[in-house]
Amino acid sequence: MIEVRLPDGAVRTFPEGTTLREVAGAIGSRLAKAAVAGSVDGRAVDLEYRLTTAAAVSVITADSEAGLEIIRHSTSHLMAQAVKELFPATQVTIGPAVENGFYYDFAHDRPFTTEDLGLIEARMRELVKADLPITRELLPRDAAIALFREMGEIFKTEIIGDIPEGEEVSLYRQGNFVDLCRGPHVPSTGRLGHFKLLSVAGAYWRGDSRNQQLQRLYGTAWADEKGLKAYLHQLAEAEKRDHRRLGRELELFSLQEEAGGGLVFWHPMGSRVRHVIEEFWKQQHREAGYEFLHTPHLANRELWRTSGHLDFYSESMFNPLTVDAEQYQVRPMNCPFHILIFRQGLRSYRELPLRWAELGTVYRYEMSGVLHGLFRVRGFTQDDAHIFCRADQIEAEIEAILELTLATLRTFGFADFQINLSTRPAKSVGSDAIWEKATAALRQAIARQGLDHVEDVGGGAFYGPKIDVKITDAIGRKWQCSTVQLDFNLPERFDISYIGEDGQRHRPIMIHRALMGSLERFFGVLIEHYAGHFPLWLAPVQAVVLTITEAHDAWAEEVRRTLLAAGLRVESDLRNAKVGYKIREHTLKKVPYLLIIGDRERQERTVSLRGRQGKDFGAVPLAELVSRLLTETRTRTATQGPGQLQEETP
């Protein structure tokens, strides 16, 4: 008999050779039914795994993260089986689980079509119905190589070739399909079924563009129909929120073929939003003790040699221009310019910290294939700042930056934060002492803000540790916008210094930081986060006054002028059209408030207030309306979210 320790601490004894399936069954029949795999001493294994020694055992169920991953992995194998049955000449390569689903890379003589996807999916469903057992077997490495070579699977043969000689490899069989795999897998194909194939894409063997291009099939898989439905719904929701679509519909911005890829045109409505964002940003930075800079978009290329960008960043830089006899460079970053300003004159320790901010537009060469709406562009504006400080000021500065960052992000409606701290990589500049001190300061600052963080050990840049903040949007997607980065390198390269208390020259520490990152990208995130329903303080048009007939024009004009004078972004719609028509039009433009004026309102000097979700706030006197809209604007509260997007197209 062997002792088995369960997750709740209980210890039970079973005969040697008991399978995990039997353990699960002994605990409860419900658990046995939900089980997809198990874990023995922390290692994921199949349900058929036989216990030979005492161990800590837990059962992995379909509804857990680990269980889902196994289901996705097994579904990927199911897809490979279907593909092999339909297209026997296809060779299999690898097929892992990924976030929300799985993929499998095939070597196929032609690209798969959407029709193929349908066929494959149908075959997969047949295989699920057949409920084929999925069995594991061990084979010596060389025997496995021989087996796959005989099957003509050269990619698999190559993979096994990388496994050290003399080791055993595991194979999984389901029906006639056999695949090299570490596992674990669900016990039979009948355990799968809540999946959908999504797309075909090219991918390179081993991710190397010099290698053969493979056909990658993507799919999603879930523990139950509810999970699948919810995910497909989220995909549809994301499409409805697509900032490229909303950007055109709401006349916010455009990208133009004539001008070139990745270059953003902010239209009047988008520019209004940007203006509000920038004003907010400036106010916050003024209050936080920042000064503002404006620096050129172009400079002598030598500067970029000094900064080191030419050595390690030139692939992302546009080609230089020749100006007179000199080479000039469009800037991909703002930092060298801020350093040049720092270097003007002698700096005293009394001046530090210096906090210098700039909404600096930079240009980076991105490969044409990666450009994507506002999310990936070639010209964008960073809400950049550089802080020059003494080593003993690092912690306080980082803490202040984090506080400012979180306050900013919260104002834009983001509540979930994931903080990553990246520490010293193998190759780096700067002394051990400064790295240790700086990293400890970053950790401390995060803790002081009452935040948890994840450490990416060795993930920092060579010039200093960094903190990244990821936000979660309204439909659960994560975005990294904010970054705080210590730099021990640039001050060195530009040889900047300040005079310390001791009268000696000292090297300042430089902190790079951006809260929104790129204004363009952040705007894109905001559009999708709010699904175009900007809160009142951001909305390009905050209210539209609309009349029933032209008899109401005079009062409508007075209302409009009053709101305009109060600083609100208001427009009027005096067109000779039915109210229903006007309401529909402005609702589709997602205007937060509609102010409807007819005989009654004119008589009583009120407006009938309607929210963009269709909510009727009744008649509101003009003075009350002004204070109400101003309060909502000033407090930057977000009322009237997107709600059910379907309602917009009744």
Next chain:
RNA sequence: GCUGGCGUAGCUCAACUGGCAGAGCAACGGAUUUGUAAUCCGUAGGUUCGGGGUUCGAUUCCCCGCGCCAGCUCCA
């Protein structure tokens, strides 16, 4: 940059295997003076992404280029 898909009116999309390039919405003109998500009638709108080729004839087939989309790659 690479692979694949796509490119028709401002937008969404039609046009059987090559045979007169169309609809709805939007725009514009007129009528309608209207109470909480679409009033009616009319007008105009096109180098079918660009260039070349095959053909009696190309939106359709072929080649080259550009752009977009998905993915890969890249990401200080």
